[in-house]
Amino acid sequence: MKKKILNLLVIALFVAVVSGCLYAAATVVRRKESNNKYADFFTQAEKGNIDVLFMGSSHVINGVNPASLYKDYGFTSYNMGGHGSVMQATYWELIEALDYCTPKWVVVDAYMLEKNYQYLDVMNENTPQEDIDSSIDQLHLNMDCWPLNRLKLAAISDLIQDKEIRKEFLFDFMVYHDRWNELTREDYDVLAGKNGGEGLFGGELRYEVELKPSTSPDPAEGEVLAEHTVGQEYLMKIIDECQRRGIGVLVTYLPFCPTTEDKIAANSAGVTAGMYGVPYINMLDLDIIDVYTDLNDTGHLNALGAKKVTDFLGNWLLENADLTDHRGQAGYEYYDECAARYADNMKSGAVNADELYTQLEMLSFGDVGSVVYFNQGSNAFSDDGVKELVSKMSGTDKIVNTQGPYIMINDAGSGNVYEACGEEMLDGVATAMGSMVYQPVEQRFRLLYAKENEEVNYLYDDDHIWYDVQVITYDKNSGEVLSHKYYRSYGSKYRQD
């Protein structure tokens, strides 16, 4: 008997060691996107630092930047948006989050309110399988980070019908074990306790510029969805849950290129919000973004658009939400650090971006001073996207009405913008680089120098004589040149080689 008990103890110990090893293996092979996105949530929620939760789909992920919100307003928030998150997925994301923290406000975006199906693995009768697969895959981003418990079980049971697929969410090792041949150092770092937080508090910035934003007809005024949808039901549940817990709710509809159906859904979101007496902001109706410069694609905002939307929300919260500015307060050092890192990244992006559109977009933030020059006859003069970006920066439409040459000096430190086109000159304009003189001479030769140092011509270089676009960035305080990019235009494409 004694031997039997001893054997059982040995077996139990072996099982425990094997379980530990399997847990470690599962941690290593797990796809890290979800952990990375929510790593900072767990640490900040534990400290009780999160005042605002932004809920919704990828529109929220790309459209609201908590680091920017903190940098400019001092409000602590977390972006809980999930790619492809329909309202029921958003609801469960909120419920999971509320298990860890109680924010003062929840901002929930109502995109996809019109979706009228319960299960993500079933959707509608005619939904293509690849859409379902994509939806399931995206749900992993929302769900993988949460520990296996009754709440997660309830969430998965509510979102997924197929029991086999449910298992994939409850025991994700069965999905991810075959990543063994693509593991990187980052995967193993988890074992050393590195959490992989990305410093944007769940947000994600995109840097492309949508050159052809789409438009759709407006619906009849006040037109709402013809039937009560699953999406509406879960928006109501979200509001109910927040009100029950005494959390303020703001319903939004973030801007993008909406279809007519989206506009109808946006109207319906307003009706639902109205039923509960909670504030609602339909940004489709507001002139917050410029669809020609602020979209990454027709559905998502780029960094510039996100900055504008975040600023708008920051202002709204400042005026309506009674939130505390935590900047510089003890216990919020990580937010301070991330806000500073975000500012550095934006500056670095403006200086080092490899795409002309991206660089112009990043320069719009005004973190660095810049000189933008287009040679006479450049294809850029027939590129509406580039002209729009430059025009937004300069605040004039000078570039719209010229065939070049064209120069714009955006002296971010002083806030002054100087422009010249055609035969015009700039004569000693004050910038951080010095008193700059610009003089066009001939098509491939022009002068740009500081009066303090006339020997340096910034706009001519024998090695880049055939490049028709130049972008110079400089420190807005010291005037030190940070980068000098040359682009050659091919239609509306720009290459540096």
Next chain:
Amino acid sequence: MQVTSFAFLIFIFAVAALNYCLPRKFRYILLLIASLGFYASLDIKGLIVLVISILTTYGAGLLMDKGTANGSESGNGKSGNNLIFVLCIIVNVGMLAVFKYLGFFAGTVFGIMGKEAPAISILAPIGISFYILKALSYLIDVKRGTIKAERNIAKYALYVSFFTQIISGPIDRADNLIPQFNYPVTVDMEMLKDGFLQILWGYFMKLVLADRMAIFVGNVYDNPVTGTITFIGTLLYTLEIYCDFAGYSHIVIGSARLLGIDVMNNFDAPYLSKSIAEFWRRWHISLSSWLKDYIYIPLGGNRKGVARKYLNIIIVFAVSGLWHGANWTFVVWGLLHGLYQIVGFLLKPVRDFLVKTFKVDRESFAHGLVKTVITFLLVNLAWVFFRADTLAAAFDVIGKSLSFTPWVLTNGELFKHGLDQANMLLLAIGVVIVFVVDLMSVRGIVVREKILRQPWWLRWIIMIVAILVIAVCGIWGPGYDASSFIYQQF
């Protein structure tokens, strides 16, 4: 409940734990309940056929035993026994024929008549090919008087339905299993460790190797391309079917070991055989020995002249082919093996002459290597018919595999058929491990025993690494077709 499923692991460990705790005399009841439950979870309707087979052979065994006892007194027993025996054989073989071959035979007959065969779609009960052979071997052994009929129906039912064997064998014999049900041994830690190691080895062969090879093989056989890629595909199928079936056998033999039961071995390094005859002594041993004992020898074996011997070989291998599946591809596969052996016998004088002329040392490594390679290639060729859906497809694969395009090994083409470089490397390492283990087995060294003699910490490391490799690198989970064992379809 697939043997590779997590549910099976829980099931086997739960049954093993209960078996460990139960008094010995009740263990067979637990195992019978577990076996019938296991089978019901796979094929509830098929349970009826299983029960019929059990009842008919059990009853026939008792009647024949009784007839033999009465016959020795009255003299009428023998003819009565023959009638019971024949009727029982007809019932059981008839069930097998109806469920498995009706469509095939109908198609063949109607094809010969030039008519379109009626659509016959009968789903064969799982494992019918295996448990019917077990039941028949029991019946024949009782008829021969080599064993006594089992009186306890539960023990006999357990023999036929033993859950570790019912899906794909091994096709064990009553004189091996039933005494173990009657007198269960004490399950000690050594048995548990040995069984567990064997299970791990089986999972490694199945999930890490066989199912990984299946990806490449499926890709090649679905769209055979002219050149060495197809040849590699045929080689990998040869290895796949071994890793698949031997892997299964190791899992179920190891599982039985956890229950304190020794099941007959099914594989013994078959691809290291130096002749086709030796291959069949090492491949699917339980079936080969069944065919030898219950078909080849009753047909006269090699006792009735050379021509009859060759005919018997052809019959046995044709039956073997047909047993594997109701398709001409399986028949050709079987006949090829029969033909190999006959040609081998016919060419023996020529081979002896060559050996003598060139003064070849038959015991030399080089001679052995050549024989092993030739045997392997012949087996490889036959497996093409086994794998292909039709004879035409098999000939297509063979034709295309003969084109020599070795650059596919270096130009990256090899990695475009479902397995990237890392997977191929893993596969290569795995195949080398299997080869080394088989080589040691041929030399009488059992790797498991070697491991079990190591200090506990080294054993633990080996087992934990094996578990991690299987769990992480095994082909399982969504995204993969939860591939059942190849032999399960038979």
